[in-house]
Amino acid sequence: MQFTVNGQRREVDVDIRTSLLDLLREHLALTGSKKGCDHGQCGACTVLVNGRRINSCLSLAVMHQDDEIVTVEGLGDPERLHPMQAAFVAHDGYQCGYCTPGQICSAVGMLGEVAAGWGSHVSPDLAAPELSTEEIAERMSGNVCRCAAYPNIRAAIAEVAEDGGLEAAPEPRRQEALA
Amino acid sequence: MRLFQYERAATPEAAVADCLAEDARFIAGGTNLLDLMKLQIETPAKLVDISRLDLGAIEEAEDGGLLIGALVPNSDLAADPRIVARYEVLARALLAGASGQLRNKATTGGNLLQRTRCYYFYDRHTPCNKREPGSGCSAIGGENRILAVLGTSEHCIATHPSDMAVAMRALDATVVTLKRDGDRRRIPLGDFYRLPGDTPQIETVLEPGELITHVALPPAVDGARHVYRKVRDRASYAFALVSVAGVVRMDQGRIAAAQLAFGGLAPMPWRNAEVEAALVGQEPSPALFERAADILLADARGQGSNDFKIPLARRTLAATLRELTEAR
Ligand SMILES: Cc1cc2nc3c(=O)[nH]c(=O)nc-3n(C[C@H](O)[C@H](O)[C@H](O)COP(=O)(O)OP(=O)(O)OC[C@H]3O[C@@H](n4cnc5c(N)ncnc54)[C@H](O)[C@@H]3O)c2cc1C
Ligand code: SF4
Ligand code: FES
Numbered sequence: 055m056q057f058t059v060n061g062q063r064r065e066v067d068v069d070i071r072t073s074l075l076d077l078l079r080e081h082l083a084l085t086g087s088k089k090g091c092d093h094g095q096c097g098a099c100t101v102l103v104n105g106r107r108i109n110s111c112l113s114l115a116v117m118h119q120d121d122e123i124v125t126v127e128g129l130g131d132p133e134r135l136h137p138m139q140a141a142f143v144a145h146d147g148y149q150c151g152y153c154t155p156g157q158i159c160s161a162v163g164m165l166g167e168v169a170a171g172w173g174s175h176v177s178p179d180l181a182a183p184e185l186s187t188e189e190i191a192e193r194m195s196g197n198v199c200r201c202a203a204y205p206n207i208r209a210a211i212a213e214v215a216e217d218g219g220l221e222a223a224p225e226p227r228r229q230e231a232l233a
Numbered sequence: 234m235r236l237f238q239y240e241r242a243a244t245p246e247a248a249v250a251d252c253l254a255e256d257a258r259f260i261a262g263g264t265n266l267l268d269l270m271k272l273q274i275e276t277p278a279k280l281v282d283i284s285r286l287d288l289g290a291i292e293e294a295e296d297g298g299l300l301i302g303a304l305v306p307n308s309d310l311a312a313d314p315r316i317v318a319r320y321e322v323l324a325r326a327l328l329a330g331a332s333g334q335l336r337n338k339a340t341t342g343g344n345l346l347q348r349t350r351c352y353y354f355y356d357r358h359t360p361c362n363k364r365e366p367g368s369g370c371s372a373i374g375g376e377n378r379i380l381a382v383l384g385t386s387e388h389c390i391a392t393h394p395s396d397m398a399v400a401m402r403a404l405d406a407t408v409v410t411l412k413r414d415g416d417r418r419r420i421p422l423g424d425f426y427r428l429p430g431d432t433p434q435i436e437t438v439l440e441p442g443e444l445i446t447h448v449a450l451p452p453a454v455d456g457a458r459h460v461y462r463k464v465r466d467r468a469s470y471a472f473a474l475v476s477v478a479g480v481v482r483m484d485q486g487r488i489a490a491a492q493l494a495f496g497g498l499a500p501m502p503w504r505n506a507e508v509e510a511a512l513v514g515q516e517p518s519p520a521l522f523e524r525a526a527d528i529l530l531a532d533a534r535g536q537g538s539n540d541f542k543i544p545l546a547r548r549t550l551a552a553t554l555r556e557l558t559e560a561r
């Protein structure tokens with residue numbers, strides 16, 4: 055099977071049952087994405103597919119051969135951190151760090167959704183959502199942190215949002231692109 | 234996970250032709266099916282990947298309603314300006330469900346067909362009539378806090394977990410399908426799900442290999458207020474214990490039209506025409522809301538740990554009706 059991961063074309067021979075998460079971790083040595091629950095309940099496996107955040111554990115690799123897959127490794131590296139990675143460091147947005155790659159990918163995807171004007175469960179006006187602390191908490195509820203670093207995670211995300219770090223976030227895939 | 238054959242369908246017609254065997258399944262977002270396959274609760278011999286079919290658009294229908302493609306992700310449906318402006322209860326229900334990541338993958342068709350979250354259905358080491366017909370129901374007399382109080386049978390008391398379907402039920406949505414023989418069907422959502430009876434493993438009227446291609450929404454009710462109220466164990470990322478989807482139009486201080494559907498209470502999104510009839514033409518009042526709840530819950534039956542859902546449904550209905558009818 056062929057995949058495009060972090061801008062690189064990769065070819066691997068894998069069992070048809072392989073999840074996107076196992077493909078990344080076990081076959082492409084991209085161990086940034088983490089396996090917490092393997093059932094869509096924790097968000098540790100969050101990656102960006104065509105700019106959208108998804109749970110890679112509930113995805114079959116074979117179904118994503120034509121997609122652009124971006125993992126935490128693809129967002130930035132230690133020499134050139136993505137603004138979201140830098141903000142997590144600056145705000146101590148983690149303790150053990152296990153949930154962090156998923157949090158960062160999810161936050162980048164989430165800011166793209168806000169930029170596209172998507173409302174949330176807590177938006178009073180779905181047509182004109184504004185990013186508040188409550189909004190960040192609601193929109194990030196798919197990422198569970200066992201260490202409860204939530205206040206600092208929210209602070210890191212809020213800073214990137216205020217700094218206009220939105221441009222750095224990939225555009226969520228629009229509907230037309232689905233067809 | 235059991236080994237399966239995999240095929241990616243290019244057209245809806247090819248998809249139904251590919252999905253001939255009894256143990257073949259369509260896969261769309263995969264967020265429910267793969268979860269169940271990992272636990273070997275679902276063991277399809279073949280997966281027909283429908284995720285690339287050209288069914289990802291939301292179009293204006295001739296009757297003034299909307300036609301939603303079966304592959305429209307839950308996120309896109311909730312964010313669509315026409316849904317937000319005309320069918321807000323649907324956007325609200327979608328946004329109250331799952332997480333941002335899951336909504337990006339979950340599809341309109343897959344959401345309708347997601348399976349129950351009954352603990353025993355997920356635990357292969359316990360009897361469950363839905364998972365293994367004839368084996369018994371562990372939830373009756375067991376842990377049933379999240380399960381149903383209406384529409385149950387002595388064979389199964391599972392709830393349907395979808396939020397989206399509850400709003401669609403209130404909105405009188407219709408499921409559009411393509412059958413193996415090429416026939417298309419339009420099935421009102423009210424006729425789509427089946428009560429468990431003595432065959433809880435059969436959940437809808439779909440035939441094997443029948444593909445959902447669209448969901449049609451009728452024209453929106455002019456001047457109506459929309460509310461989706463979901464009560465759950467956490468503020469976010471949890472299934473409903475009780476939910477109410479309501480669309481109400483007021484006229485000179487009286488309820489002129491009311492459409493109400495309920496989640497978390499029954500094996501399907503629940504609707505009761507008598508509840509709505511009792512409200513129409515009346516001035517809103519706490520006594521009226523109590524009467525509506527009496528009608529809704531007349532046949533409700535708890536199983537022990539889910540008894541609390543009956544008073545909770547009563548209060549949630551009253552709170553929703555207050556929000557739908559109070560002067561702003
Ligand atoms: C942790 C977690 C929390 C969740 N919380 C909520 C919640 O709070 N509220 C809520 O409503 N949902 C919730 N969900 C469920 C989620 O909404 C569903 O998993 C999702 O909607 C299923 O859509 P899908 O496209 O991924 O379906 P799939 O998994 O691809 O398919 C589900 C079923 O539908 C069939 N199918 C799919 N598409 C079609 C079609 N077009 N025609 C015929 N058959 C089809 C498949 O064969 C399969 O049997 C949660 C899920 C998880 C994992
Ligand atoms: S309630 Fe239904 S799904 Fe749950 S154990 Fe009983 S038969 Fe199975
Ligand atoms: S590992 Fe995917 S959500 Fe937990």
Ligand code: FES
Pocket residue numbers: 147148149150151152153154198199200201202203
């Ligand atoms: S930092 Fe430890 S789980 Fe989040």
